[in-house]
Amino acid sequence: MSNRTQYPSKVLGDAVEAIASLPGVGRRSAMRLAMYLMRQPGENIHHFAAAVDRLADDIRYCSICRMVCDDDICPVCADRKRDRSMVCVVAGIRDVMSIEETGQYHGLYHVLGGIISPINGIGPGDLSIGSLVERLQGPEAPAEVILALSGDVEGETTSFYIYRQIEKFGVKVSSLARGLGFGDDLEYADSLTLGRSILQRQPFKV
Amino acid sequence: MSNRTQYPSKVLGDAVEAIASLPGVGRRSAMRLAMYLMRQPGENIHHFAAAVDRLADDIRYCSICRMVCDDDICPVCADRKRDRSMVCVVAGIRDVMSIEETGQYHGLYHVLGGIISPINGIGPGDLSIGSLVERLQGPEAPAEVILALSGDVEGETTSFYIYRQIEKFGVKVSSLARGLGFGDDLEYADSLTLGRSILQRQPFKV
Numbered sequence: 001m002s003n004r005t006q007y008p009s010k011v012l013g014d015a016v017e018a019i020a021s022l023p024g025v026g027r028r029s030a031m032r033l034a035m036y037l038m039r040q041p042g043e044n045i046h047h048f049a050a051a052v053d054r055l056a057d058d059i060r061y062c063s064i065c066r067m068v069c070d071d072d073i074c075p076v077c078a079d080r081k082r083d084r085s086m087v088c089v090v091a092g093i094r095d096v097m098s099i100e101e102t103g104q105y106h107g108l109y110h111v112l113g114g115i116i117s118p119i120n121g122i123g124p125g126d127l128s129i130g131s132l133v134e135r136l137q138g139p140e141a142p143a144e145v146i147l148a149l150s151g152d153v154e155g156e157t158t159s160f161y162i163y164r165q166i167e168k169f170g171v172k173v174s175s176l177a178r179g180l181g182f183g184d185d186l187e188y189a190d191s192l193t194l195g196r197s198i199l200q201r202q203p204f205k206v
Numbered sequence: 207m208s209n210r211t212q213y214p215s216k217v218l219g220d221a222v223e224a225i226a227s228l229p230g231v232g233r234r235s236a237m238r239l240a241m242y243l244m245r246q247p248g249e250n251i252h253h254f255a256a257a258v259d260r261l262a263d264d265i266r267y268c269s270i271c272r273m274v275c276d277d278d279i280c281p282v283c284a285d286r287k288r289d290r291s292m293v294c295v296v297a298g299i300r301d302v303m304s305i306e307e308t309g310q311y312h313g314l315y316h317v318l319g320g321i322i323s324p325i326n327g328i329g330p331g332d333l334s335i336g337s338l339v340e341r342l343q344g345p346e347a348p349a350e351v352i353l354a355l356s357g358d359v360e361g362e363t364t365s366f367y368i369y370r371q372i373e374k375f376g377v378k379v380s381s382l383a384r385g386l387g388f389g390d391d392l393e394y395a396d397s398l399t400l401g402r403s404i405l406q407r408q409p410f411k412v
Contacts, residue, residue, distance in 0.1 A: 006303075006306070007303075008273055008274050008275055008280060008281070008299060008302065008303065009265065009266070009274045009275050009276050010276050011260050011261065011264045011265055011276060012261070012265060012274055014257040014260070015257045015258050015260065015261050017257070018253065018254045018257035018258060019254075019258070021254070022239050022242060022243075023238075023239070023242055024235075024238075025239075029230075031300065032229075032230075033228050033229075033231075034258075034261065035298075035299070035300070036228060036229055037228075037258060037261050038261045038265055038274075042262040042263060043262075045258065045259065045261050045262035046259060046262055047224065048224045048225075048227070048258060049255040049256070049258045049259035049262075050255070050259075051220040051221045051223070051224035052221050052224060052225070052240075052243060052251065052254060052255045052258070053251065053252060053255035053256075053259075054217050054220070054221065055217065055218070055221050055240065055243050055244045055251050056248040056249075056251035056252055056255075057248060058217045059215065059217055059218060059244055060215075067214055068214050068215045068218055068244075069214055069215050070215050070216050070217060074214060075214070093214060093241070094237065094241070096214065097212075097213075097214065100212065
């Protein structure tokens with residue numbers, strides 16, 4: 001289907017063009033999806049459209065940790081059972097969801113909303129680093145900040161920048177353990193990861 | 207991301223679930239798309255949702271050929287320059303769009319809205335075969351019906367069923383030529399297609 005495709009109906013064409021504007025969705029897939037939707041009962045289509053429409057005005061961000069939520073404060077920050085002595089700094093909300101799924105972390109979060117990336121024009125001022133610094137000076141200042149950013153150059157740069165901003169508050173700063181994944185084969189591990197696994201070896205437990 | 211995923215926000219979760227209900231879109235992709243939409247300007251999101259929403263109530267079908275359109279009669283049926291002596295019978299609207307793109311056909315269409323498929327519970331009564339038969343008895347009855355259905359068993363069955371329904375009206379019935387595609391290599395052609403290409407060989411033109 002070419003770009004010049006004449007749609008038989010403006011209504012259908014508009015829907016296809018809208019769906020094709022999503023990243024990774026080609027015009028052919030968009031046509032398939034629009035035709036699938038078209039065949040659904042009207043109320044299902046209205047439900048779908050309304051659910052997407054609410055993303056425009058009803059998404060809110062936690063005033064403490066900047067996590068996506070429905071209220072002024074997110075459920076994690078509002079939960080008095082969470083360990084308030086530690087704050088885990090992540091790039092985005094998907095990272096929070098991934099860490100929550102492990103069930104291994106019971107502290108709080110701080111969502112930066114991105115990573116320092118000069119090539120994409122994202123500087124420290126575009127991220128919620130200022131509010132992290134404020135949290136360290138507030139009444140509920142944590143004892144430990146865990147930098148859970150990606151292991152690439154941009155992630156490391158962002159971690160280093162944040163470390164420089166917060167070290168003066170005397171907070172303990174840690175970062176995620178790096179090494180071979182569980183079940184990974186030494187033969188196929190990249191040498192950087194394997195090297196780190198050796199340097200950061202742990203006492204053997206039985 | 208498991209099925210049990212707790213979304214940090216009901217608004218986001220509802221949007222992800224709605225998008226993930228589309229065929230071929232997993233929950234992970236749906237999350238990515240919802241987050242992409244979430245970051246767009248509000249008016250873009252409203253525009254997207256409205257374009258999809260209109261699929262529920264504003265899609266109409268041509269009263270003559272059953273093609274999707276915006277009015278009572280589609281642009282092809284309404285175009286007096288089209289050759290009204292031939293009607294091309296197709297399974298769906300995408301087939302009409304494909305044939306229109308070739309620029310080689312100037313007649314009318316008839317959209318069945320599917321193909322006879324007992325395994326999917328689709329019988330002749332679910333398709334617009336009755337209205338095709340009516341067209342052959344009407345004031346603008348075509349001289350030729352081209353059965354442009356797929357070459358598989360279900361397509362052949364549907365073609366045969368329609369042929370039986372319309373042969374009594376003395377209309378010329380034809381079907382699409384089958385054979386090697388342009389540029390196809392004999393070595394890699396399936397034997398059924400190659401066999402048909404030999405049987406239905408054409409006079410050599412220079």
